[in-house]
Amino acid sequence: MTTLVLLSLLGFLVLFLGAFEQKKAILPVVIAGLSAAFVTNALSWDTSQTFYGMMRYDNYAVSFVGLMIFSVLMIMLLASYHFRNEDSHIADIYALMIFTLVGGLVMVSYASLVMLFVGIEILSIALYILAGSRRMNLSSNEASLKYFLMGAFASGFLLFGITLMYGVTGSFDLLVISDYVNGNEELPMLFITGVLLILIGFSFKIGAVPFHFWTPDVYQGTPTLITAFMATVVKTAGIAAFFHLFDICFSAIDGVWFNILWVIAAATILLGNVSAVMQNEAKRMLAWSSVAHAGYLLIPVLALNELSASAIFYYTAAYSVASISAFAVLLGISQFSNEMPVDQYKGLAKNNPIMTTALVIAMFSLAGIPPLAGFFGKYFVFVTAMESNLNIAVIIAIAGSLIGIYYYFKPVIFAFNQEVPPIEKIKGNAAFNFVLFAGIIISLIIGIFPDLLANLPGN
Amino acid sequence: MEELMGSFNTIGIQHYLFLSAVLFSIGVTGVLYRRNFIVIFMSIELMLNAVNVLLAAFSRFNGDQSGQVFVFFIMVVAAAEVAVGLAILVMIFRNIRSTDINALRNLKW
Amino acid sequence: MLGFPRSELQIMEVQGSEYLPLLIQLVFAFGFVAMVLIITHLIGPKRKSAKKLESFECGIESQGNARLPFSIKYFLTAILFVLFDVEVIFFYPWATNFREFGLQGFIAMFIFVALFLLGFLYLFRKKAFTWD
Numbered sequence: 001m002t003t004l005v006l007l008s009l010l011g012f013l014v015l016f017l018g019a020f021e022q023k024k025a026i027l028p029v030v031i032a033g034l035s036a037a038f039v040t041n042a043l044s045w046d047t048s049q050t051f052y053g054m055m056r057y058d059n060y061a062v063s064f065v066g067l068m069i070f071s072v073l074m075i076m077l078l079a080s081y082h083f084r085n086e087d088s089h090i091a092d093i094y095a096l097m098i099f100t101l102v103g104g105l106v107m108v109s110y111a112s113l114v115m116l117f118v119g120i121e122i123l124s125i126a127l128y129i130l131a132g133s134r135r136m137n138l139s140s141n142e143a144s145l146k147y148f149l150m151g152a153f154a155s156g157f158l159l160f161g162i163t164l165m166y167g168v169t170g171s172f173d174l175l176v177i178s179d180y181v182n183g184n185e186e187l188p189m190l191f192i193t194g195v196l197l198i199l200i201g202f203s204f205k206i207g208a209v210p211f212h213f214w215t216p217d218v219y220q221g222t223p224t225l226i227t228a229f230m231a232t233v234v235k236t237a238g239i240a241a242f243f244h245l246f247d248i249c250f251s252a253i254d255g256v257w258f259n260i261l262w263v264i265a266a267a268t269i270l271l272g273n274v275s276a277v278m279q280n281e282a283k284r285m286l287a288w289s290s291v292a293h294a295g296y297l298l299i300p301v302l303a304l305n306e307l308s309a310s311a312i313f314y315y316t317a318a319y320s321v322a323s324i325s326a327f328a329v330l331l332g333i334s335q336f337s338n339e340m341p342v343d344q345y346k347g348l349a350k351n352n353p354i355m356t357t358a359l360v361i362a363m364f365s366l367a368g369i370p371p372l373a374g375f376f377g378k379y380f381v382f383v384t385a386m387e388s389n390l391n392i393a394v395i396i397a398i399a400g401s402l403i404g405i406y407y408y409f410k411p412v413i414f415a416f417n418q419e420v421p422p423i424e425k426i427k428g429n430a431a432f433n434f435v436l437f438a439g440i441i442i443s444l445i446i447g448i449f450p451d452l453l454a455n456l457p458g459n
Numbered sequence: 460m461e462e463l464m465g466s467f468n469t470i471g472i473q474h475y476l477f478l479s480a481v482l483f484s485i486g487v488t489g490v491l492y493r494r495n496f497i498v499i500f501m502s503i504e505l506m507l508n509a510v511n512v513l514l515a516a517f518s519r520f521n522g523d524q525s526g527q528v529f530v531f532f533i534m535v536v537a538a539a540e541v542a543v544g545l546a547i548l549v550m551i552f553r554n555i556r557s558t559d560i561n562a563l564r565n566l567k568w
Numbered sequence: 569m570l571g572f573p574r575s576e577l578q579i580m581e582v583q584g585s586e587y588l589p590l591l592i593q594l595v596f597a598f599g600f601v602a603m604v605l606i607i608t609h610l611i612g613p614k615r616k617s618a619k620k621l622e623s624f625e626c627g628i629e630s631q632g633n634a635r636l637p638f639s640i641k642y643f644l645t646a647i648l649f650v651l652f653d654v655e656v657i658f659f660y661p662w663a664t665n666f667r668e669f670g671l672q673g674f675i676a677m678f679i680f681v682a683l684f685l686l687g688f689l690y691l692f693r694k695k696a697f698t699w700d
Contacts, residue, residue, distance in 0.1 A: 012683075012686055015690055016686075016689075016690065016693075019689075019690050019693035019694055020693065114525070114528075114529050114532060117529075117532065117533075117536070118532060118536070121536045121539070121540070125536075125539055125540060125543055128543050128544075128547065129543060129546075132547055132550060135550055136554070138554055138555070138563075141547070141550055141551045141554060141563075142551075142563040144547050144550075145496070145547050145548070145551060145560075145563065146563075148540075148543065148544050148547055149490070149499060149503075152503045152540055152544070153487075153490055153503060153506075155507075155536075155540075156483070156486065156487075156503060156506035156507060156510070159506075159507065159510045159533065160483055160506075160509070160510050160513075163510050163513050163514050163517065163526075164513075166514065166517055166521075166525075166526055166529075167472070167476075167513070167517035167520065167521070170521040170523055171523070171525070172525060172529065190476075528661060531657050531658060531660075531661070534654060534657060535654055535655060535657065535658070538650055538651060538654035539651065541647075541650070542647045542650060542651055545643070545647060546647070549640060549643060
């Protein structure tokens with residue numbers, strides 16, 4: 001709770017630093033504030049408090065919030081590099097990112113469906129603005145509008161599901177709903193409809209097939225920095241909230257949703273990977289790859305056993321670190337340009353070894369090559385699935401990963417292409433290089449010592 | 460007359476349920492079929508308000524106040540959403556001078 | 569049907585007689601409007617001229633169309649009004665339980681309003697209220 005208050009106040013503070021033209025102070029304040037939030041969050045480990053039945057800040061919440069704060073910190077550093085020459089709206093962008101983080105925090109610690117909705121909306125509304133933060137750019141406008149329409153549409157489904165559930169059980173409290181589910185053999189049709197509507201709402205939010213169609217467009221049109229934010233923080237919050245709800249409330253009625261979610265997960269993995277292969281735009285490829293990763297992340301939700309929470313946490317951690325590196329490299333190469341063909345990576349190895357290393361590590365980690373973090377992420381997901389006898393889902397996921405290797409190698413091969421004259425030298429500043437270094441080192445460390453994070457959310 | 464009054468007697472929760480399901484479906488259809496941003500916004504609002512009607516009815520039905528408080532939350536969030544949505548719309552209108560969603564086909568696969 | 573046992577449905581039902589005055593009122597309201605419309609149509613003289621068909625028959629002649637685009641500056645004011653206006657609904661549940669909440673509730677509401685003022689201050693600094 002301290003973390004929540006701290007982050008909200010930090011958001012306001014940054015907003016006012018911007019409004020009162022204290023541009024120099026913003027970045028230090030943001031970094032200090034986020035670090036403080038990280039510490040207070042870590043201090044709530046094993047305290048597990050409940051606030052008025054609305055929020056439960058347990059170890060599950062602490063781990064995911066820690067991960068999200070870390071991702072935001074990295075993205076803020078990237079932002080300080082990206083906006084080094086342009087400082088008109090930087091305070092607002094930072095503040096909106098912090099508010100998004102607040103929404104994400106609520107989404108992983110809710111104990112009542114009311115807070116789930118409020119969390120999702122805090123996160124989404126700030127993101128609609130961030131997606132359109134390049135006002136004169138038509139692609140950014142379009143992405144913002146599409147994201148807004150899809151987000152609001154999905155919220156409608158989610159709300160209708162929540163309402164039906166409230167009508168049947170008489171409460172928004174997750175524990176009451178869970179008692180109701182466990183105490184009744186035969187559930188009313190309304191309740192089942194509610195579960196399915198919530199499933200649809202969440203599928204929209206995390207971009208799972210067949211509700212994924214907005215993802216590539218929005219990811220491509222959004223400014224690259226914000227795309228990195230969407231692919232990491234938002235995906236983490238979404239999948240953590242999804243799992244939290246299904247774990248607490250609906251584990252006893254998997255007959256209702258299991259087959260549907262199975263098909264969604266399998267279709268997401270296959271379609272995401274196959275579509276990513278066909279892309280010529282680097283950013284669009286990463287967008288489709290994030291769709292595919294949402295599919296992998298749905299498998300532990302499907303398995304829903306005692307290993308699921310840690311598998312999801314490890315996977316999101318590995319995926320976030322690798323994605324931030326991948327987007328950082330993309331940001332470094334393309335800067336403010338909107339055109340990002342994959343062959344833009346040509347000649348990168350010659351002129352910037354740090355970026356190349358980061359690119360290689362990130363792509364290999366996303367593809368799941370041992371001994372990087374991404375490999376163990378997939379490994380834990382598969383172990384979780386095997387525990388619940390989801391063998392066919394695992395086979396589909398492995399097939400998807402094999403397809404994935406092809407398109408993740410494309411940028412790497414282009415980077416080592418010797419024939420073309422090297423593109424003009426790209427110079428990153430200290431913050432940018434720090435993010436790249438952190439990405440390389442963390443991917444390696446949590447890959448070589450997976451036990452560091454493997455049991456984190458606990459039970 | 461007795462018969463007429465009898466039909467009033469049966470206004471139960473399922474009537475609210477049907478009303479709100481119909482409103483919600485109209486909203487969904489509007490979002491999917493209309494091509495004007497503003498009409499789509501209105502359809503989304505209709506979806507949210509269908510939910511509000513149902514929440515108020517369920518709240519009364521369950522004898523529990525929390526449903527009505529949730530309605531407040533939905534209203535506030537809807538207002539914030541509309542503010543952002545209209546701002547996005549104004550931003551787009553400044554660039555393309557149109558409110559037709561088909562004018563936006565920059566990003567596609 | 570729909571999973572609700574029949575007995576639970578009874579809770580929601582209202583006595584039909586409570587609706588009777590409402591029904592009578594409705595019948596009168598619609599009946600009166602229909603009657604007046606029909607009677608004026610029947611007994612009134614009919615004279616049609618261009619002047620007669622103007623929106624405002626007497627007074628200054630109207631100019632142009634009312635559906636003109638107007639300044640986008642109104643948009644910001646209108647949206648800000650909607651935002652600040654809607655937040656007030658959280659005062660209702662607080663106001664009805666004002667005494668029970670005591671000092672703690674007062675402090676909570678104070679913080680709530682303070683956050684508004686902060687938002688207002690931000691808008692002020694961002695010159696959202698300056699017309700030019």
